[in-house]
Amino acid sequence: MTATTRTPRIVKSDAEWRALLTPEQFRVTRGHGTECAFSGPHLSQKEPGVYSCVCCGTPLFRSNAKFESGTGWPSFFQPVDSQAVSEHHDYSYGMHRVEVRCATCDAHLGHVFPDGPRPTGLRYCMNGIALTFRADDAAADGEPNR
Numbered sequence: 001m002t003a004t005t006r007t008p009r010i011v012k013s014d015a016e017w018r019a020l021l022t023p024e025q026f027r028v029t030r031g032h033g034t035e036c037a038f039s040g041p042h043l044s045q046k047e048p049g050v051y052s053c054v055c056c057g058t059p060l061f062r063s064n065a066k067f068e069s070g071t072g073w074p075s076f077f078q079p080v081d082s083q084a085v086s087e088h089h090d091y092s093y094g095m096h097r098v099e100v101r102c103a104t105c106d107a108h109l110g111h112v113f114p115d116g117p118r119p120t121g122l123r124y125c126m127n128g129i130a131l132t133f134r135a136d137d138a139a140a141d142g143e144p145n146r
Helices: 014-020 023-029
Strands: 049-053 059-062 085-090 097-102 108-113 123-126 131-135
Touching: 014 023, 023 108, 059 123, 085 108
Parallel strands: none
Antiparallel strands: 049 059, 049 131, 085 097, 097 108, 108 123
């Protein structure tokens, strides 16, 4: 993880977000919802690339930090940058969890748990519908597209 200069916050009204997002994207990202396990995009994505916020396009996770958690949601052991996401205490449903949001636009992405693999021991369990994916250019990467 690297620390970079923060980008300006993006703030829009609910009406503006609704105009940009599908109803399900809005429900999850702006309404702090959760997609059903094994139903969202990117769960089986194996190609090298970057996962970004569906709301504002901020890069959040790289494919080389993705792992199979068996939970039904795309999982990562670290964000692309220490300032790409923000963490918030979540006491909903009678439990304490740590909610993960996009630090640029405050979109709800998922939760982080302390049961991930090395090197961080963290599992960023994200809603696939809250993310977009852009494959790396194979020539620039030196890695073949799979």
